Amino acid sequence: MRRSFVALVLVSASLAGACGVLPGGSGGRHTVTVWLMKDSASQDFLRRFTEDFERTHGDLRLDIRIQEWTGIGPKVQxxxxxxxxECPDVIEVGNTQVAQYVEGGRLTNLTLESMRDWGMKDWLPGLAxxxxxxxxxxxxPWYAxxxxxxxxxxxxxxxxxxSPPRTRAEWLADTEKLDSGGDQGIYLAGQDWYTLSGFIWDEGGDLAQQTDNIWKGTLDTPAALRGMDFYRRLQALGRGPAGADEEHPPQAGVFAAGKVAQIVAVPGLAQAIVQKNPSLKGKLGFFPVPGKTAARPGAVFTGGSDLVVPRDTDDRDAAVAVVAALTGAKWDTELARAMNYVPNKTTLASAVSGEEGVAAMAAGAAHGRATPSTPQWAAVEADNPIKQYMTKVLTGGDPATEARRASRRITQELSPNVK
Incomplete structure (x- = not known):
């Protein structure tokens, strides 16, 4: 998950960090070095977790080192x-970054532990x-x-x-009612491809699929085209720019300026909106992105973090103990409550039911997905053909033709040798 997504929902923690294992440890304890990302957990959470872990693991000492998101990829590599x-024992990584670190056999296979002890059947799919x-x-999976x-x-x-809509059809009808009298029914930028991805997944489509170890773009499938068509109809009920994404201009500012009834965003953005326009305090609500039927919310792109154990850890058992504790029910729900996250399991969603925005996130996360799990996906996002495809369709281009072009470009990035 990219830092730009994470920063909207996190609060600050201020610890400095670097690579390496401290020599020795206090009282003969073995030191376990853990890299966590800046803003993922508060200082208070880390203090309480460390005290509890070291009390219940008398032979271990934690050395938690906070890393900056900027430049983290090369640093982890x-x-x-x-x-x-010479390397840390446990590392927090963005959920969509795991694939690039798996290459070359550099991570520890934790299948046995996750199957036996960690309740993997209940993990959020977008993290797992x-x-x-x-x-x-x-x-x-750690948090989402x-x-x-x-x-x-x-x-x-x-x-x-x-009441908020529960189906796509209701959402369109309600948004049309809201799009009148100078108000925008919804502000949806033309290149918000994360939101489009959810509509495609709801239709049974995908951005790309792997067959016989070859990845190919699949925006031109009937299911993916249906997802784009819904996006087009919804986006038309507002004045979002066809040629820009949700950060250009930042949609928090557009919403705060008034005359906008809805945006699709992480709930943490509400705080920024109210800061810009205090008159909106108490006037904002949240609901999950509606699905095709009322039986379940729509699919959403799930961001968040996973914990990994490097292959070269000098104490696998100690590293596994840290992962087990951080991702276990007690501390995972503590983190979710403290930081307004979604816990890593669907069975833990009740822990955040008291927060309207987080509860709406949790409902969507139960059906969340992530980008295709391949190290080459970063190359797709570098010059994102999905954004360009969306703009072409929203400005009158033929959807099938533009989808084929975008799919070919995705294939070229994911599988350069495929013609």
Whole structure:
């Protein structure tokens, strides 16, 4: 998961970090070095977790080192190649980054532990699936965040809408009612490809699929085209720019300026909106992105973090103990409550039911997905053909033709040797 997504839902922690294992340990304890990312956990959480872990594991000492998101990829790659005794024992990585670190056999296969002790059948799919490679589990889900619909309660009431929509059809109908009298029914930028991905997944499609170890773009399948068509109809009920994404301009500012009834964003963005426009305090609500039927919310892109254990850890058992504790029910729910995250299991969703925005996230995360699990996906995002495809369709291009072009470009990036 990229830092730009994470930063919207996290609060600050200020510890400094670096690579390496401290020599020795206090009282003869073995030191376990853990890399966690800046803003993933508060200082108070880390203090309480460390005290509890060291009390219940008398032979271990934790050395938690906080890393910056900027430049973390090359830093982790270097650490994984450093050899035994020179790399951390546990590393937090973005869920969509696991695939690039698995290459070369540099991570520990944690399948046996996850199957036996960690309740993997209840993990959020958007965290678990990216941590899986060829039936081996390398990334262990830690926490998640995803998009919901942030809406203006007062504008819904003004339009005569008593409760948030639960189906796509209701969502379109309600948004059409809201798109009147100078108000925008929804502000949806033309290149918000994360939101589009959810609509494609709901239709049974995907961005790319792997067959016989070859990845190919699949935006041109009937299912994916249906997802794009829904996006087109919804986006038309507002004035979002066809040629830009949700950060250009930042949609928090657009929403705060008024006259916008809905946006699709992580719930943490509500705080930024109210800071920009204090008159909106108490007027914002949240609901999961609606699905095709009322039986379940729509699929959403799930961001978040997994924990991995480098192959060259000098104490696998100690590293596994840290992962087990951090991702176990007690501390995972503590983290979710403290940081307004979604816990790593669907069975733990009740832990955040008291927070409207987080509860809406949890409902969507139960059906969440992530980008295709291949190290080459970063090359797709570097010059994203999905964004360009969306703009072409929204400005009158033929969807099938543009989808074929975009799919070919995705295939070229994922499988350069495929013609």
């Amino acid at each position: 270097k650490a994984l190649g450093a050899g035994s005794g 699936e990216p941590g899986l490679d060829n039936s081996a589990q390398y990334g262990i 965040a995803n998009r919901v619909v942030i809406y203006r309660k007062d504008l819904f009431e003004k339009a005569g809408i008593d």
